[in-house]
Amino acid sequence: MESTVSIDQFQEELQSWKHELSSIKQEIRHFEQHLEDMASKNLPKDLLAQVEHFQNSFICQKEVIDRLRHDLPDSRHKVENIFNSRLDSSEGVRAHDLLSDRMDMFRRIYDEVRDHFKRFESEWM
Numbered sequence: 001m002e003s004t005v006s007i008d009q010f011q012e013e014l015q016s017w018k019h020e021l022s023s024i025k026q027e028i029r030h031f032e033q034h035l036e037d038m039a040s041k042n043l044p045k046d047l048l049a050q051v052e053h054f055q056n057s058f059i060c061q062k063e064v065i066d067r068l069r070h071d072l073p074d075s076r077h078k079v080e081n082i083f084n085s086r087l088d089s090s091e092g093v094r095a096h097d098l099l100s101d102r103m104d105m106f107r108r109i110y111d112e113v114r115d116h117f118k119r120f121e122s123e124w125m
Contacts, residue, residue, distance in 0.1 A: 024061075
């Protein structure tokens with residue numbers, strides 16, 4: 001079901017998403033520092049393999065953040081163009097819904113990665 005959204009609502013949501021992505025990227029940097037601290041210790045091979053797994057997971061999450069951030073319109077003018085310059089007036093709503101779905105998917109996947117890491121971290125740190 002397609003939602004209805006105004007240019008102002010879309011613009012506000014974009015700002016919220018950008019802030020959220022920046023915050024998550026900072027959180028990942030914090031987690032990566034914990035992993036670096038762990039990797040610098042003399043750990044068993046199986047534990048080092050898990051550290052590497054999480055390092056790779058965080059690299060992937062940062063790449064997704066970068067792609068999402070790149071795909072978010074970065075000015076009101078671009079948002080207005082999405083809504084107003086298309087022959088089909090529902091294009092802006094579709095663009096919003098697509099980005100909203102991508103953000104939701106990213107959140108679900110990131111939450112799972114973060115939760116697994118926090119369990120790992122609580123067991124070994």
